[in-house]
Amino acid sequence: MDRSERARPSKETPGEREASANFIRDIIVQDIQSNKNRGRVATRFPPEPNGYLHIGHAKAFCLNFGMAEEFNGTCNLRLDDTNPSKEEVEYVESIKQDIRWMGFDWEDRLYYASDYFDKLYEYAVQLIKAGKAYVCCLPPDKVSEYRGVFGRPGTDSPYRNRPIEENLRLFEAMRRGELAEGSHVLRAKIDMASPNMNMRDPTVYRILKVPHHRTGDKWCIYPMYDFAHCLSDSIEGITHSLCSIEFEDHRPLYDWFLDQLEVPCHPQQIEFARLNLSYTVLSKRYLQQLIDEGFVTGWYDPRMPTLSGMRRRGYTPDAIKTFMERIGIAKKEGVVDVSLLEYILREQLNLTSPRVMAVLDPIKIVIDNYPEGQSEEFDAPYHPDDPSMGSRKVPFSRVIYIERDDFREQPPKKWFRLAPGREIRLRYACLIKFVNAVKDAKTGEIVEIHCTWDPESRGGNAPDGRKVQGTSHWVSAAHAISAEVRLYDRLFNKPHPMSLKDGSKFTDHINPESLKTMTNCKLEPSLKGAPKGARYQFERLGYFCVDSLDSTEQHLVFNRTISLRDSWEKIEKAIKT
RNA sequence: UCGGGAGUCGUUCAAGGGUAGGACGUCGGUCUUUGGAACCGAUAACGGUGGUUCGAAUCCACCCUCCCGAGCCA
Secondary structure: OOHHHOOOOOOOOOOOOOOOOOHHHHHHHHHHHOOHHHHOOEEEEOOOOOOOOEHHHHHHHHHHHHHHHHOOOEEEEEEOOOOOOOOOHHHHHHHHHHHHHOOOOOOOOEEEHHHHHHHHHHHHHHHHHOOOEEEEOOOHHHHHHHHOOOOOOOOOOOOOOOOHHHHHHHHHHHHOOOOOOOOOEEEEOOOOOOOOHHHOOOEEEEEOOOOEOOOEOOOOEEEOHHHHHHHHHHHOOOOEEEEEHHHHHHHHHHHHHHHHOOOOOOOEEEEEOOOOEOOOOOOHHHHHHHHHOOOOOOOOOOOOOEHHHHHHHOOOHHHHHHHHHHHOOOOOOOOEOHHHHHHHHHHHHHHHOOEEOEEOOEEEEEEOOOOOOOEEEEEEEOOOOOHHHOEEEEEEEOEEEEEHHHEOOOOOOOOOOEOOOOEEEEOOOEEEEEEEEEEOOOOOOEEEEEEEEOHHHOOOOOOOOOOOOOEEOEEEOOOOEEEEEEEEOOOEOOOOOOOOOOOOOHHHHEOOOOEEEEEEEEEOHHHOOOOOOOEEEEOOOEEEEEOOOOOOOOOEEEEEEEEOOOHHHHHHHHHHO
16 A cells, blocks of 8 residues: 555644554555445444443444544444343443443444344354254263364264254254253354364354343344354444454354355454553453452442443543553554553543542641631632633631641651641642641640741742742631542552462452542532532542442542652652662 | 464554654653643663575564464353
């Protein structure tokens, strides 16, 4: 292809995501140029409804919906429900909700593989009539044994050359429920000597006497993935069937079925590497295990990499989409550093979150020279770099709270915050100067700190131009509202919890601090009535959102989406070592 | 053992017979009423060995490493 014709990254305008080149886009561009499929692009996202969608699925559907959008095509949502023993309606609903939340629309193209059960049955009959499939009576362990091992050909089933009429009769008996589960299967007659195990007479239909969440008990035989998937794609007129790398050696089988049968079209299967993320696990099975063993509260726990967990945590769909574009699409399998996701999240939240003040672990400050019973208000902008977000009034009075962590009796080097003898700024308010700290006689714990303020410094600066190094966020005690704040962190403390060489289980590496609940938090009064899901930056702390499940008007609950970058933490570590 | 796939900065994605580029990370700096943000700079890579060529990361050969595959799961 001429280089100038190649899909290039779109011009970068502020706030717009950049489209990066990827090999799938290149293929689609070529296909359009050669007028393959008459220039049409049709993709689909085919999740199995046996669990909640996670960020790995998001990579797949962002690609499928994204390509369709970009090339004026369509993307279908198809629930791949061919195994009723594992699938549930709850999952179907969550899948739809999560995709919608991410901003994609399948319009009227919501399909189920089970929509095609009648057609698939007919295709199977067609295959039998063509002498390309047979009913095998080998029990499961024998089927496996006959299939053989890598490097050596398998053995033909003794039922392989059954007459077509008998196959037809037995398949019909399977369908009618006359045969026991496990006793018979329909198999494609391909090649028991193929080096590709998928081609050694794969199972096409099995008996499963299980009701289906959509077809009820109409069927007791169900098609296998390889058969159902390629045909569903063809029935829907899919042009590009994008799937993950582990299906690469299923492609010959995908193509084989479509070649044997009279089908509407023959989509092209293209494989790409699935997403892996550091400090997390991305597999339904392991996520289910985290739930079952009580490490998290459910699929929607804010620490889970599920879309419902991330939504509750405060992630934005846009951050996830931008992440997908930045990591790109390739065939190489790898692990993306979660810090890139976090960077993009902060990048977006920084632009869009109103700033407010919240003290999570309060310590009382008494302003000795501020009159008792008096108060005043300071004007505080909602965003320091975006005046269009406006401002609010923050009340100030004699007793306020600051963060316990913002005071040190014996400050280390490079400490900018409050300490004996120091003067600091209260954000958007004034300068205060340390007087003394009052300790509990028994425990030695500091119960309150006395300071004086400089009334001339209203707004935050002294007219004499003197500078202070530190600025603290604060809340007026008399005006504060109480709340619970849940501090979430990475779920694992190892970058690759799934591949430790020491023989440990991944659950051994759960971060014990992945959730820290703060119950005595003080918020500025403007936060009263904050609606579920609302996002804020708590100044100097991080990005937080109102919990969508547990927060009530009487008892506000906030989740920490992500902390602010903390360069003091780095300095502190450097000093200690 | 056989088949399939993949190897480019620490990570991820590019480019590609002619100076290997971006982003994150890391390190340093500027600025700052968030130790935030922003800005500037530095860092660092073509798995190996041969061959073809004026020139190879790119083409060829061989080798090495890693991933997937023996469900009546998807």
